[in-house]
Amino acid sequence: MHMNTADAFVPHTDFAHLRRLHARAVRDSVTLIRRVTPADLALPTPCAAWALDALLAHMTAQHHGFAAAARGEGRDPAHWSVRPPGADPAGQYTAAAESVIAAFATVDDPERACALPEFSATRTFPAVRALGFHLIDYVVHTWDVARTLDLDYAPGAELLRAALPIARAVPDGEARLDPAGAFRPGLAVDEDADTLEKILAALGRSPRWRSPERGAAGRGTGR
Secondary structure, X not given: OOOOOOOOXXXXXXXXXXXXXXXXXXXXXXXXXXOOOXXXXXXXXXXXXXXXXXXXXXHHHHHHHHXXXXXXXXXXXXXXXXXXXXXXXXXXXXHHHHHHHHHHHOOOOOOOEEEOOOOOOOOEEEHHHHHHHHXXXXXXXXXXXXXXXXXXXXXXXXXXXXHHHHHHHOOOOHHHXXXXXXXXXXXXXXXXXXXXHHHHHHOOOOOOOOOOOOOOOXXXXXX
C-alpha cells in the first residue's frame, strides 16, 4: 500500500467484526482474479502506471507481507518481496489470500504489535490497525481489477461503511505523487456520491475510469 503514515487509524473498534469484513474484501478479490486470463495480464489498470500483471504481483506480495506481520514475522523483508506472476497467477494469488486471512484469524489481541516495514522502519502497529490498512487496500485494488476486466464490483454496504473512514484517514501528501505508489492524490467528489465513489476519490481513483484497451466491450457481472 505504501501509505507512509504512522498516524492513520482504524475507527472500527470491533476486531472480530472487522476481521470478518476483511476476509470478505480479500475473498471478493479472489473471485475476480480467478477470471483473469493470460491475455489480460498486460492490460492497463487504474493503479498508477501498473499493468495488471504488476498489480497482481503487488497484491500477492502484500498478502504475504501482512500474513507475516500478523504472525510476528513482518520485519523480514523477504516476506514483502514482489515476484512476477508464475504459470498460475490466480492459484498463487488465492493461496496468498487465504494465508493472510488465516494469519489474522490467529491474532487473539487487537493490540498485538505488527511490524509493517513498508509503513515504518522503526515502529510497529496494533493488529487492528494493520488489518484496517490491508482491508482498504483490497477494497480499492479489487475495484482496480474489476475495472481492468470491465466487471462489476459491489462489495456491500457494511464493508463500505467500515472502509470509508479508513480511506479518509490515509494522508494525502507528497507520497501520493510517486508514480510507483498504489494511491494517487485525492479527487473532489460530490457529497451525494455513493460510498464506493467516495472511497475511490479519497485514494485518487476516478469512478469513471475505463480501460482504454477494452472500450465499451465488457464481460458482464463479476458477482
